[in-house]
Amino acid sequence: MNLNQNHFELFDLPARFAVDAAALEARYHELQREVHPDRFAAAPDPERRASMQLATRVNEAYQTLKSPLRRAVYILQLRGVDPEFETRTSMPPQFLIEQMGWRERIEAGSENPEALLRLRAGLRDESRKIYEKLQAQLDEGRDDGAASETTRVLMFYEKLDDEIDDKLAELET
Numbered sequence: 001m002n003l004n005q006n007h008f009e010l011f012d013l014p015a016r017f018a019v020d021a022a023a024l025e026a027r028y029h030e031l032q033r034e035v036h037p038d039r040f041a042a043a044p045d046p047e048r049r050a051s052m053q054l055a056t057r058v059n060e061a062y063q064t065l066k067s068p069l070r071r072a073v074y075i076l077q078l079r080g081v082d083p084e085f086e087t088r089t090s091m092p093p094q095f096l097i098e099q100m101g102w103r104e105r106i107e108a109g110s111e112n113p114e115a116l117l118r119l120r121a122g123l124r125d126e127s128r129k130i131y132e133k134l135q136a137q138l139d140e141g142r143d144d145g146a147a148s149e150t151t152r153v154l155m156f157y158e159k160l161d162d163e164i165d166d167k168l169a170e171l172e173t
Contacts, residue, residue, distance in 0.1 A: 003053065006078060007061035017068075017075060017138040024065055031058045068131055069158055072151045075138055083148040095153065102160050110167050120164045127157045 008015040011027045033039075035054035040047050064070045076083050091099075102123065109115030130153060137147040 003057055007065050007074060008078075010058070010061050011065060013065070015075065015078060017072060017135045019065060019071065021066075024062070028058065028062045068134075069151065069154055072134055072138065072147065072154070076144060076148060076151065079144055081144045081148060083151060091152070091156075095156075099156055099160070103163070106160065106163055106167060111171070113168060113171050116164050116168050116171075120161065120168075123157060123160055123164065127154065127161070130154055130157065 002010075006015070010031070011024055013019055013023060013027070032055070035051055035058060037048065037051045037055055040051040043051070064074050073083065102119075105119055106116070109119055130150060134147055134150045134154065137143045137150055
């Protein structure tokens with residue numbers, strides 16, 4: 001294993017947005033068995049440190065490739081695209097109106113778990129469609145500019161999903 005490999009190389013996967021989840025999972029477990037610090041407990045300090053570095057690297061790569069949003073950002077970075085997520089905060093007015101509508105519905109259903117679950121289902125269905133669009137932009141069209149915009153949209157959707165989860169957790173306590 002080479003620390004200089006990108007995440008896809010490390011997991012023997014093509015550098016594409018569409019990943020084989022089973023292959024990713026299997027390779028993760030294989031790599032974990034190879035580098036897990038417990039295997040190096042009796043080894044000299046340099047080997048234990050190297051094991052920790054490799055295990056950390058494997059975990060970081062796995063978490064990135066497992067998450068569609070993080071994977072999209074990573075692919076864009078590999079391609080030398082700076083999506084400017086921190087500095088480019090403007091969004092189309094129609095999109096912002098939609099976001100306000102989602103937030104209003106979340107707030108209106110904040111005392112009703114069934115309403116929140118329906119909202120989350122609708123949001124996840126909408127997100128799934130946008131992820132399909134993102135896959136086409138990254139894998140088929142290689143339209144990195146459009147993929148950056150779509151990724152920014154999905155970041156908003158992920159935040160909305162987290163808000164719904166938070167509201168549901170509040171209701172459980």
